Amino acid sequence: MTTQQRPLGSGLDRDSTAEQALGAADLTGKTVVVTxxxxxxxxxxxxxxxxxxxxxxxxxxxxxxxxxxxxxxxxVQIEQLDLADPDSIDAFVERVEATGTPVHILINNAGVMACPLERDARGYEMQFATNHLGHFQLTAGLWPALKRANGARVVTLSSGAHRRSSVLFDDINFETTEYEKFKAYGQAKSANALFSVGLDQRGQKDGVRAFAVHPGIIHDTNLFHFLSSEEMSQTAGALGGTKTIPQGAATTVWAATSPMLEGHGGVYCENGDIAEGVPADKQTPGGVRPWAVDPALADRLWSVSEKMTGKSFLG
Incomplete structure (x- = not known):
């Protein structure tokens, strides 16, 4: 069963660092893929x-x-991967599979934010294509390696910006809807959260659990390349202020390693804990909106994603 959106009382908070979130975890012998x-x-x-x-x-x-x-x-083993290029994803997967190694933790971290309208070679809107579809295809390709781990976690970075938009199933690629970069980003981040719901539902029988995380607004990263200083300030205010990079990585590390999450999955996490589920009309930062954790919407997104990528897994 999917875990309820209810904090576990981890003892961490928004100021905790990745090293604090790691605690005494020993990952010797584990393989981790980080995009x-x-x-x-x-x-x-x-x-x-x-x-x-x-x-x-x-x-x-x-x-x-x-x-x-x-x-x-x-x-560390460095491998080339472009999430906006399906051939690059397949080539990366082939290289990993050729080694026969299990993947114990997959961190779907890479992404683009609030960029001008751009489309990939398939004609898909770039934020949705990179942030969601690229990671969907990557996870599908790595599925045999994740199953070989006999207990794996997939952590996908979402964002509090999911509050800006649900997935626009009637016009995901902004073909008829006027493009708005923050709405497109919100859609992609809602998709990241829904992907974790859908993946966890399908992966539990093979020992794979999935988590979405909101890292916070992190100053001094390349993600904000397309934002003006004013837009950056407004975004930080809307999402509860900024964090340092070590603070921003804390929830990812916690979701990937914490023993508290054994038996849990399919949840959206923030500030080093499972986030609270909040109403759709909540105006203040924090928590996860219903459209980002709805199992029916997760199933719908799963079907759409398989069709858009041409990839199917968990069969």
């Missing part, structure tokens, strides 16, 4: 999990940047 590990939250997540003994597969658009960002981090 977007060449900067910001991805780099910090990879660093902290490697510190606990994990082997990190850093899946990045620019291996050169990753080599610089991850210098000094031990037991």
């Amino acid at each position: 977007g590990a060449s900067s910001g939250l991805g780099t910090e997540t990879a660093r902290v999990l490697a510190q606990a003994g994990a082997k990190i597969i850093a899946a990045v658009r620019s291996p050169e940047r990753a080599k610089v960002a991850l210098a000094g981090v031990t037991n």
Whole structure:
């Protein structure tokens, strides 16, 4: 069964760091795939999990940047991956599968935010294509490796910005709707949360649990490349202020490793705990809106995603 959206009392809060969230976890012998590990939250997540003994597969658009960002981090394998390119995803999966390694933790961290209207080669709106469809296809490809772990977790970064929009099933690609970059981002982040609901429902029988996390608004990352300083300030205010990179990576690390989450899954987490479910019309930051954790919407998104990517898994 999917876990209820109710905090567990983890003892962490919005100021906790990734190292504090890790605690005494020992990941020796575990393999972790982290997308977007060449900067910001991805780099910090990879660093902290490697510190606990994990082997990190850093899946990045620019291996050169990753080599610089991850210098000094031990037991890291850097691999090229472009989530907006289906062929790149398939090639990455083939390289991982060729080794026969299990994947114990998959961190779907990479993403783009509030960019001008752009479409991928298939004609799909770029934020939805990169943030959701790319990770859907990646997770599908890595499914055999996740099952081989005999107990795996998939952590997908959502955002409090999911409150800006549900998934626009009638016009996901903004073909008839006027494009608004924050609405498109909100749609993609709602999709990330719904994906975790759908994946957890389907993966439990194979020992795979899924979690969505809101890291917070993190200053000093590349995610805000397309935002003006005014837009950045407004966004931070709307979502409860900013965090440092170590604080922003805390909920990801907690969801990936905390023993408190054994037997749990399919939930949206924030500030180092399961988030509270809140009404759709809540105006203040915090909590998860109903459309981001609705199992029926998760099933609908799953079917749409299979059709859009041409990928099916969990059969």
